[in-house]
Amino acid sequence: MTHPSLTVGLYIFGDEILSGKREDKHFQKTREILGSRGLALSWVHYLGDDPQRCVDALSHSFASQDLVFGCGGIGSTPDDHTRQAAAKALGRPLALHPEARSLIAQRCEESGQPLTPERLRMGEFPEGSDIVPNPYNKIPGFSIHRHFFLPGFPVMAWPMMEWVLDTHFQHAFQSLAELDQSFMVAGVYEAAVTPLMEEIHRTFPDLKIYSLPAAPVPGDASAKRFLELGLKLSGGRATQDPSSLTRLDEAYSRLRAGVLALGGEVLEERKVRR
Numbered sequence: 001m002t003h004p005s006l007t008v009g010l011y012i013f014g015d016e017i018l019s020g021k022r023e024d025k026h027f028q029k030t031r032e033i034l035g036s037r038g039l040a041l042s043w044v045h046y047l048g049d050d051p052q053r054c055v056d057a058l059s060h061s062f063a064s065q066d067l068v069f070g071c072g073g074i075g076s077t078p079d080d081h082t083r084q085a086a087a088k089a090l091g092r093p094l095a096l097h098p099e100a101r102s103l104i105a106q107r108c109e110e111s112g113q114p115l116t117p118e119r120l121r122m123g124e125f126p127e128g129s130d131i132v133p134n135p136y137n138k139i140p141g142f143s144i145h146r147h148f149f150l151p152g153f154p155v156m157a158w159p160m161m162e163w164v165l166d167t168h169f170q171h172a173f174q175s176l177a178e179l180d181q182s183f184m185v186a187g188v189y190e191a192a193v194t195p196l197m198e199e200i201h202r203t204f205p206d207l208k209i210y211s212l213p214a215a216p217v218p219g220d221a222s223a224k225r226f227l228e229l230g231l232k233l234s235g236g237r238a239t240q241d242p243s244s245l246t247r248l249d250e251a252y253s254r255l256r257a258g259v260l261a262l263g264g265e266v267l268e269e270r271k272v273r274r
Contacts, residue, residue, distance in 0.1 A: 006066075009069070062145065067169065072151070076119065091128050095124065095125065097124070122139055129144040148161070179273055184226055184268040188262050200258075208233075237243075
């Protein structure tokens with residue numbers, strides 16, 4: 001039995017990332033966590049601490065069927081808006097989750113801290129949410145409508161993300177997340193190969209075609225202008241439909257032959273399986 005591939009998105013919340021006070025590590029690690037399970041990240045949005053911007057973004061993704069992870073902004077300080085934004089986007093009130101309350105109380109007892117209203121606020125989620133267990137310090141994240149909201153701390157967020165995938169989405173795991181075939185070419189401009197790329201895109205609309213130009217160093221007359229041209233096959237199609245692999249090979253051959261016909265010099269070819 002086959003399953004449709006997942007569209008997976010990632011929100012990274014917090015002004016500290018946008019201001020450069022913290023370096024984002026979630027994007028690359030999320031790609032690794034998904035890739036090890038044959039899944040691919042389809043989109044990522046960096047959101048600061050502007051409440052309405054968070055509400056607008058979440059309203060859009062809640063209306064989709066995407067699997068979405070959100071990292072950061074679920075604490076109880078005034079600059080944490082993720083819980084409130086999710087509730088507003090769904091038109092639901094925040095409510096103290098009983099299991100979250102119990103876990104927060106356990107954590108406070110173990111650490112010798114008082115159980116204050118501020119600490120309990122971390123267990124207030126949009127009504128109807130489920131918890132996402134936190135193996136690091138028991139303070140849970142929450143999930144609702146295929147959205148899973150995790151702390152900003154990598155030591156907490158990453159094992160929680162793995163738990164979500166392994167617990168709820170094993171049925172969608174694939175042996176491959178992506179096939180990527182490309183080559184480096186010199187001697188042609190991107191504008192010259194654009195009609196060829198458009199033709200291949202029309203013929204093979206299920207494949208992703210791309211061009212990554214590298215401009216020569218200014219003042220270096222001997223430097224060559226390079227392009228990396230390639231095609232990608234992502235998600236479940238990479239393993240569920242053998243004909244897609246044949247189409248990828250055919251499209252790649254057409255792209256390579258077309259570039260050679262334009263006078264390009266193919267320098268290096270790559271085939272990456274993720």
